[in-house]
Each structure stands twice: as structure tokens, then as C-alpha cells.
Amino acid sequence: MNIEPVAVFHSPVSGKFGVPRQSGLAESLKGEVELLPPFNREEALRGLEGFDYIWLVWEFSLNEKMDESQLTVRPPRLGGNTRVGVFASRSPFRPNRLGLSSVRIDGIDAGRGVIRVLGADLADGTPIYDIKPYVPYADSHPDARGGFTDSNAWKPLKVDFREMVCGDQLTPSELEALAEILSQDPRPQYQDDPQREYGLLFAGHNVRFKVADNVLTVISIDPLNQCK
């Protein structure tokens, strides 16, 4: 089946490094769903104001297509060493590369065909193939067992901004979202080198950090062109 994007996602997180590993983990992180023509008309969103969440069906566009002989993946939640079936995981390495996220509606600008959202785990530029309202009576199962995700919750890192350099260029709400992202440990899995410096791109800034003893220390936050 051939499918075409109906929208594109805008996020301060560029590149896959730093994208939250699940929706809702960085709940202050702002993003925008921008409808593409011919869907970017006011009536396409009529009635959405009565809902708190939407579903996005999207493409893991930054990940290569899986090798279909690989039917198991190693979730970061399990430390990166235990294999589970691809259909028992939300891993981006999966057939058809389809992502699924419930995101909170922060506001609707129907005239521009834009839905402002919070907490999305989509990188900037991600193509979106469907948008559906979140219907609690069918979609919410608060008592459902969550397999390996139940007993292996993330232990958030403590985030230390002490040595920040140009962070005053970020707004307070951007800094809050950045802290949420960093607390979720955006390092590639299987890595634990306290000396190693990591970087991610956020809101047009290069953010450098290290992690040691469950504390993430921000070394610098520099605008991509130059530090003032």
C-alpha cells in the first residue's frame, strides 16, 4: 500500500539524538503538527478542540529499514542486552517503520492548519501519515500490564546546568523541556563512559554534556552559528 504524508512535525529536537524514547516522557517539550496541502484547511480539524490528545501515525524517517531477518530487538529499558520480539517492542527498527504516539494538544490554529502539542517523541521534520483523536473509552487501559516496561522504568538522571555557557539564549520553557530530555538519558544505549562528551541539537543550539554517577552535567549550550 502506498501512503502519503498528511502533515509534517516541527520540533526543537533536530536529529534522532535527544528525541524522547516515548511520548509523554518530556511533557514540556513543545512541537507542532503542520497539515500539508490539500489537508491544511480549517474544516479538517473541526471538533478537535473537544479532545485532549491526538494519535499520530508517523514514519521513523531517521532510522534505516530493519533487516527483515532481525525479528528481535534489544530495548534500552532492558539494558540493551536482552532481546524481545519486534512486535513486543516499540523499537524504531521495525517492519514498515511506522511510529505511533499519543500527544497532548496544547492549542489549535485551524486557520494555519497547525496543532500545537506537548510531549511528542517525533524528531523535527518527521512525516505524519494520520492524525486521529484520542478516544478514552476505546484507547485508555490504565490497568493493562505493560510487560518489560512495567518493572524497568527509567530512573531519571539528575541534570546539572552549572557549567552552562550560552543557555541564557533559551527561553525558560525551552530550558525546562531540555532538562526533561536530558533527564531521560539521551546517550546511545550500551554506553557508559563518564569521560565521554555527548552532544545533541536543541532549538538551534548545540548542547554538550557528560554523564557520571547518574548525574548529567551540561558542559555548554552554544547557538549553531556561534556563541555570543
Next chain:
Amino acid sequence: MNIEPVAVFHSPVSGKFGVPRQSGLAESLKGEVELLPPFNREEALRGLEGFDYIWLVWEFSLNEKMDESQLTVRPPRLGGNTRVGVFASRSPFRPNRLGLSSVRIDGIDAGRGVIRVLGADLADGTPIYDIKPYVPYADSHPDARGGFTDSNAWKPLKVDFREMVCGDQLTPSELEALAEILSQDPRPQYQDDPQREYGLLFAGHNVRFKVADNVLTVISIDPLNQCK
């Protein structure tokens, strides 16, 4: 983007007439997700036994592709007369024809590559493009507002099997699922003619019924070849 089915759905409900309008509405209705090659191997489902629900991303294969100039739909919940945006509705008439359903796991037969499920709103033969575990911490929002679905719940019909003819050919659990389907009023929307006879195909039987004064009366349940 081109996507290929990873599985196919098996349901006693053939044809789109009688398919529940949302997952969970007919909670006794049994179905099977059958993985297709090369995904039908035991390891693809490893770890799924710890989850209670899965997400299915599937194709509304019985519905024609929407006319893209039609950005609004008329949900049955609103009586079929009020228009809402396609992205504010779970209507099958939508761009890319992608369906999304959370269904309860009833059992896993990993050796055959089969997941037995309950309450699905997929018709028999529906192609499935992804299977993901339901992760409550990210997917469940029990207090979310559900727009027009909050205040317009289905009022189930009373189902009267009195005049049933060959219904003894269905098992008790099939009859229970059939009653759930019928109570949700499977008539095409916008129709309310107490004299009119309707039919649907269920578990190899032709089920005929009428609806008057919020009571659905089953007229006959005949095997598709012949009534014994």
C-alpha cells in the same frame, strides 16, 4: 512510502456490515492476528506474554479511498447529520485509510505466529501493517476529554433472540459476541425503518434482523449453505 502487510486478521465478521465501530465495544468477539512470512516466527512475539493489549495499525480495506476534497465526515455518534473534521474523527473515510485499534490479548500461539484477541473492530481478512505492545505509561490517558464521543455514548439496543431459527449452530461464546455486535446497532447510519430487514454475516451464518423502538429482533440465523 510503500508499506507491506505483516499480518492478516481473522474474524467471524465477514464484510464491513457488523464490524464493531470501535475496539472494545464487542468485548467477547474473538479474532486472530496471523503473522505473515517472513514475520511468522516465534521470536517476533517474544516477551509479548507480559502485555495485556496490543495496538494494530491496519487498512480500512473495505472502504474506498476518500475523496480528498472531503475533509469532513459525519460520525454515527452524532446521528449522522453533523460534520466534523476527518482528523477529529476515527471515521474509516480518511487519507491513507489507516485504522488503529487497541485489542485485548486472549492468548499467544507463538509457534503458529498467531495472537488470539478479543474485541477487535477489524473485519475478516483485514491487512495489518504493524503490531505494537500497549504501554500504559505512554498510551493510557483515562481522564482525557473525548470530544463528541464523551456526550454521545451509544445507547445499546435490547437484543431479542426469540424468533431465532438455526442459532443453535453457534456456540454460546459466538452467540454472546453476536449479541454484543447487534446491541451496538449495526444498521447503516441514517436509517430507521422498523419494517426493514437487515442482514449480516457472522461465523458462516446469515443473520437477519429488524429494529423497532430500540429493540433489535433477530429473525433468523442460517448457515450460509443451507438451514438444517
